[in-house]
Amino acid sequence: MWQLADLTLDSRLLIGSALYPSPAIMQQAIRASGAGVVTLSLRRQNPGADGGRAFWERLKALDVALLPNTAGCHTARTAITTAQMAREMFDTHWIKLEVIGDDYNLQPDPFELVEAAGELVSQGFEVFPYCTDDLVLCERLLAAGCRILMPWGAPIGSGRGLLNPYALRTLRARLPEATLIVDAGIGAPSHAAQALEMGFDAVLLNTAVAQAADPVTMARAFHHAVAAGRLAFEAGLIAERDSASASTPVVGTPFWHQS
């Protein structure tokens, strides 16, 4: 069990609700993942489209906390309005704050992000900022009132894993009180395990499960990887070394002679 803001959770996996082959597979995959928190979004209502309703009915049937996002926002102003609309729609003060600064790699705009975070915290939101792994940006977000930070592992949907382990380790070491969640870029269960082994509190992912050949089985794989990574962190990993060190005791080695 662990604490995420005001919620006690079993799983350290947070999962997205997009890009699945169907709403039914989305529902099965989320169940298989064991995730207690699911991200979702708001989009323009289209009277001719029913796909959104099927998705929403499936998601409501799951016993999970909702984490709405502000995906698609490029300014603090639009992100703040979107967050307010999400709070009314989903009856939650949690918001995954996304303010994109570059459309090529979907990199967050740090300046707009800090501005929006400060305003939303003042309005009573629990802000989960999607940010880069820049230490100073993360410190500014904490100063703005965030308790949770979600640095990227790699650009959204890239599946490239933890591109800058040094920066992520630095965040963990320098910000011991913050809840740190690697968000975006995770492509394989081993990437998720690596983040947890480093001491990150959780991971948030979507594409790696939703776009897998078998999303439900992949969700189960991530469930186990996250649990294994956390256990390894709690157990304490050995230090790396440059030279070999025999694991079999050398005392009593047969056929050994002093040369």
Added chain:
Amino acid sequence: MITIQLNNESQALAPGTTVAALITARGADCVVVAVNDRLVPRGCRDGHILRDGDRVELLTPMEGG
């Protein structure tokens, strides 16, 4: 008649149309609304009369990562 921008498309409305009436006419039962980039809370929809040139965003739950 007045003209508003509803989800980035022009729509003609009778003068005096409220946000609540617009939602009903649209057949939308699970939405949140912003007018000119400001949230119109549920409790204010009946009393919010739309004006010529208003930009209305009518949003509904959608998948997200």
